Ligand SMILES: Nc1ncnc2c1ncn2[C@@H]1O[C@H](COP(=O)(O)OP(=O)(O)OP(=O)(O)O)[C@@H](O)[C@H]1O
């Protein structure tokens with residue numbers, strides 16, 4: 001079993017030519033923690049992971065792994081292992097060759113290599129594939145082999161760069177569970193890059209949501225889902241996506257409320273972080289599953305999307321579209337009018353200009 | 359079944375469109391080949407005749423000293439040229455792939471020669487290697503009066519000068535093929551290898567070269583055809599000399615066809631070359647074919 005290591009990224013900056021990709025980025029990952037870097041394409045997730053691995057140099061800042069400054073160490077000396085989206089297997093070597101080659105070149109004794117390869121293969125259920133070439137494997141099997149090649153390194157930190165993105169939905173779900181089980185077994189530190197929010201929510205101890213060169217929010221899946229730090233995080237996490245209603249903040253008879261097109265939605269019970277001024281333009285966010293029937297907000301059903309276990313109703317509130325999750329057996333008819341309740345403790349209020357949570 | 363009829367019709371049309379080309383192929387290539395083989399079995403000298411003499415031309419070919427030298431030269435030239443071109447071309451491609459600073463210089467020294475004919479290459483190297491005004495004279499003028507580099511006029515060394523020139527001519531092509539192969543290799547494989555702690559030379563040797571099998575095969579086939587056809591370089595550089603020391607089979611054929619007026623011997627030599635090439639290529643084609651069929655399944 002590898003040593004337990006924490007990872008500390010301190011003020012790391014990376015540019016490609018004139019393009020700044022990461023700006024003064026700080027991130028502390030605890031021992032045995034599973035952290036997911038989540039963000040849209042091109043936000044610098046892979047760049048950050050490659051910097052931790054030592055595959056690209058940082059322009060400023062430091063990277064510490066296991067209490068050691070490894071900013072200028074070679075990748076092989078950092079005590080890390082990495083799994084790539086494209087598998088990156090050595091095509092002309094067998095599965096066994098792929099898993100053992102690095103250890104062999106490092107001069108490890110043969111029996112020890114054999115032991116590690118067999119153990120990793122057993123863990124990943126690829127023992128019967130050991131003598132095949134990558135070309136003779138399915139995508140899921142290839143990614144298992146790639147994970148196996150990482151496992152034999154017996155590292156303290158495992159880095160995953162979108163390892164499941166090339167797989168179909170079913171395999172993805174299967175391997176996701178397997179990676180989670182692996183994490184529990186090894187108790188190793190894992191940093192996992194993805195742009196799939198389901199993967200992030202199911203796997204992570206903590207999620208770092210990234211965009212525009214910085215981490216937008218760092219928190220547990222629950223925090224990120226329930227109390228998004230800004231409008232971007234709110235819109236990026238969750239499926240179907242959160243609803244947003246533009247409007248204004250007002251105080252009526254001493255009670256805070258949200259006004260849009262003549263409709264007032266009470267906000268008493270909302271946990272403000274920074275209460276806005278009376279009349280300030282704000283945006284109200286609410287997830288489809290938090291919209292309830294039977295209240296004082298008038299709405300009209302425009303369309304219903306059955307989704308198997310439940311259905312998604314598209315409504316219009318004032319002039320704005322709003323989606324609502326309903327149980328599969330609820331009878332809803334397009335064109336019907338209904339009354340809604342938007343519970344204050346489930347709402348999210350954002351500054352219209354900065355997008356910050358209020 | 360209109361679809362089937364349609365397909366038959368279009369296949370017929372394609373066949374018709376291709377038939378002139380097919381006709382040319384059959385008449386010109388196969389016809390000429392058959393005629394060559396036939397003449398090699400006759401006693402033809404200056405003009406073709408049809409006096410059948412069996413394998414007598416072949417017997418005298420095998421006993422011909424100039425032919426023996428030509429074949430030996432081809433073997434030496436062919437193996438050295440193939441190995442050196444592949445190795446040099448690959449190393450150049452690696453150098454460029456590793457973004458060495460001299461990329462443009464390398465490109466012009468090695469890629470442009472391929473756009474010249476072997477005649478030009480031959481003349482350039484004949485001049486460079488000529489002891490009285492080439493490299494030897496230059497180095498001597500620089501103050502090394504005892505410098506010797508006269509391979510081109512030495513019977514035992516002249517074939518290697520041909521190899522030099524031909525490698526210089528062909529290395530650029532190999533480099534281009536290999537570079538395309540190298541650029542096609544997934545970046546992530548390099549990253550994975552770095553994390554595995556493999557030194558770059560080890561990655562090239564154990565991972566990259568095995569991946570470039572198809573590129574090596576393509577380059578080797580292209581090079582091999584220019585080995586068999588080797589003629590113009592020998593003519594331009596040394597004209598087969600000194601003596602017959604740099605003669606090659608294709609030149610033997612041409613000389614006996616046109617200068618010496620010995621059709622029988624020339625066609626016997628040509629047929630021998632054809633049989634040798636066929637003996638090498640046929641098994642290879644069969645193997646390729648079988649592999650392609652296996653890949654389809
Ligand atoms: N080698 C490079 N040279 C120049 N720019 C680069 C290079 N690598 C990445 N970039 C740029 O850096 C930014 C971040 O890239 P990165 O690969 O880290 O994104 P990502 O978050 O991993 O995206 P994805 O989800 O698509 O993999 C992108 O805008 C990209 O264009």
Ligand SMILES: [Mg+2]
Nearest residue numbers: 045046047161
């Ligand atoms: Mg990426």
